[in-house]
Amino acid sequence: MADLPEGALMQRAAAGLAYAIIDFLRERGRGGAYGSRVALLVGSGDNGGDALYAGAILARRGARVEAVLLSDRAHEGGVAALRAAGGTVASGGVSTGSTSGGTDVVVDGIVGIGGKPGLRAEAEAALAMFEGAPVVSVDTPSGVCVDTGEVDGSHVSADLTVTFGTYKPCHLLDPAASASGRVELVDIGLDLPAPSVESLEAEDVAALVPRPAPDGHKYTRGVVGLRVGSATYPGAALLAVSGANTGLAGMVRYVGTAAEWVKRHNPEVVGDGQAQAWVVGSGSADGANSALAFARASGVPLVIDADSLRALTGPLGVPAILTPHAGELAALIREDRADVEARPLHYARLAAKRYHAVVLLKGRRTTIASPDPATPVRVNTTGTSWLATAGSGDVLGGLIGSLLAAGLAPIDAASAGAWLHGAAATLASAGGPVTASGVASAIPAVIRSLPAVSPRSR
Ligand SMILES: NC(=O)C1=CN([C@@H]2O[C@H](COP(=O)(O)OP(=O)(O)OC[C@H]3O[C@@H](n4cnc5c(N)ncnc54)[C@H](OP(=O)(O)O)[C@@H]3O)[C@@H](O)[C@H]2O)[C@@H](O)CC1
Numbered sequence: 231m232a233d234l235p236e237g238a239l240m241q242r243a244a245a246g247l248a249y250a251i252i253d254f255l256r257e258r259g260r261g262g263a264y265g266s267r268v269a270l271l272v273g274s275g276d277n278g279g280d281a282l283y284a285g286a287i288l289a290r291r292g293a294r295v296e297a298v299l300l301s302d303r304a305h306e307g308g309v310a311a312l313r314a315a316g317g318t319v320a321s322g323g324v325s326t327g328s329t330s331g332g333t334d335v336v337v338d339g340i341v342g343i344g345g346k347p348g349l350r351a352e353a354e355a356a357l358a359m360f361e362g363a364p365v366v367s368v369d370t371p372s373g374v375c376v377d378t379g380e381v382d383g384s385h386v387s388a389d390l391t392v393t394f395g396t397y398k399p400c401h402l403l404d405p406a407a408s409a410s411g412r413v414e415l416v417d418i419g420l421d422l423p424a425p426s427v428e429s430l431e432a433e434d435v436a437a438l439v440p441r442p443a444p445d446g447h448k449y450t451r452g453v454v455g456l457r458v459g460s461a462t463y464p465g466a467a468l469l470a471v472s473g474a475n476t477g478l479a480g481m482v483r484y485v486g487t488a489a490e491w492v493k494r495h496n497p498e499v500v501g502d503g504q505a506q507a508w509v510v511g512s513g514s515a516d517g518a519n520s521a522l523a524f525a526r527a528s529g530v531p532l533v534i535d536a537d538s539l540r541a542l543t544g545p546l547g548v549p550a551i552l553t554p555h556a557g558e559l560a561a562l563i564r565e566d567r568a569d570v571e572a573r574p575l576h577y578a579r580l581a582a583k584r585y586h587a588v589v590l591l592k593g594r595r596t597t598i599a600s601p602d603p604a605t606p607v608r609v610n611t612t613g614t615s616w617l618a619t620a621g622s623g624d625v626l627g628g629l630i631g632s633l634l635a636a637g638l639a640p641i642d643a644a645s646a647g648a649w650l651h652g653a654a655a656t657l658a659s660a661g662g663p664v665t666a667s668g669v670a671s672a673i674p675a676v677i678r679s680l681p682a683v684s685p686r687s688r
């Protein structure tokens with residue numbers, strides 16, 4: 231890094247940005263840069279510099295590029311480069327109209343990682359001039375909080391965000407993740423600090439998924455037990471069992487009022503006995519407290535879902551994964567649901583600390599926090615909104631339980647489970663509706679499709 235000439239990182243970022251914009255224009259039916267009309271919204275920092283240098287590349291390739299400067303301190307080298315390439319520069323935050331009324335893309339170089347949340351009035355006014363035009367954000371959608379994914383005030387909603395070096399929390403965590411649109415990563419050779427938020431990829435999950443040892447038997451593979459469902463909600467038992475009974479654990483036990491149903495549909499499932507992990511609470515209704523008490527007394531790691539979350543009073547004294555959706559987490563920590571949805575990172579961390587458990591906060595971007603504040607929070611990016619269907623959370627609890635029983639650490643079981651669950655939903659959905667049972671049925675196919683893992687990296 232020390233050997234790089236000054237500005238080299240910005241030149242790499244700008245080149246990556248320019249080529250991403252050209253691809254974006256092609257996707258939208260333009261030939262590429264040539265003949266396209268490009269508006270750059272340029273703030274006072276290096277983020278605006280990236281936009282200006284990218285604009286210069288586009289102008290050299292025949293685009294009509296206008297930079298709208300939102301500050302009188304725009305990046306000087308970038309302004310000069312754009313002018314030299316034939317672009318126009320409008321100061322005072324007002325477009326000359328050279329690209330409006332048919333702008334093919336607006337490039338948001340207002341602020342990047344140096345910005346404060348919220349947009350200033352001149353940025354809002356400039357965005358309003360180009361309302362309706364597609365937006366590509368440089369590094370981050372301007373106005374969101376980069377480190378938490380929260381939004382406070384107005385912000386850009388991008389169709390595409392081109393980011394440099396690494397994904398930032400705002401690209402992964404809602405609500406800012408939704409404002410980022412599609413996110414493309416450009417490697418510019420940055421030296422990066424350890425992340426506070428991360429996301430598993432297929433290779434990571436492949437390395438975590440338990441595989442039977444050649445000389446293994448069913449007990450060495452782990453036994454998962456479920457105390458879920460009730461006379462009121464027998465379906466929750468069936469669905470949680472379907473998530474657990476995909477062959478990832480060596481054996482599945484079920485204890486509860488739905489035992490006859492469960493065994494009729496799952497002849498492999500056996501009754502009470504020792505287990506390496508218990509899943510409790512899904513559809514447990516009045517039995518939620520006793521299910522939790524029995525499971526806790528076993529001393530093994532637990533997955534605590536739905537009704538059993540209400541029975542929690544504090545840390546459990548055993549390793550545990552809590553799996554609330556936003557409403558359940560709000561009730562658990564006595565906050566408003568809307569606040570939890572607005573600050574998932576904050577509240578997942580808070581609950582993990584308070585209950586000394588891994589907290590998996592379900593939603594579009596399921597957020598998984600460890601009680602150890604040094605462990606990065608994991609955000610799940612697989613899945614589809616078709617997964618928002620009754621009972622799919624029950625399937626997830628069972629699946630995570632089987633991974634826990636197979637010996638994964640709670641943070642790994644929770645995050646690999648969420649990844650597989652989302653991927654199974656996408657596979658089963660194939661762009662259309664899917665049921666919770668359909669999600670469970672697709673889990674083995676997702677595992678078969680994971681990239682091969684060398685035995686050494688397991
Ligand atoms: N890391 C790297 O090595 C590389 C980084 N690179 C790029 O640099 C970007 C970071 O650049 P940066 O540090 O100059 O900050 P940046 O986000 O442009 O703006 C900060 C200035 O904006 C202002 N401002 C603040 N809040 C505001 C608001 N809400 N609304 C409006 N204005 C606001 C405030 O100035 P003020 O006007 O208050 O004086 C502040 O000083 C990064 O995201 C990436 O694109 C690449 O080139 C590759 C190498």
Ligand SMILES: Nc1ncnc2c1ncn2[C@@H]1O[C@H](COP(=O)(O)OP(=O)(O)O)[C@@H](O)[C@H]1O
Pocket residue numbers: 555592593594595596613614615616617618619620621622623624625626651
């Ligand atoms: N908009 C969405 N996009 C993707 N996944 C979603 C969305 N909404 C919910 N989900 C996922 O659907 C599942 C729903 O679980 P949950 O709310 O517990 O449902 P249930 O209690 O009916 O089983 C979770 O895995 C959650 O992450």
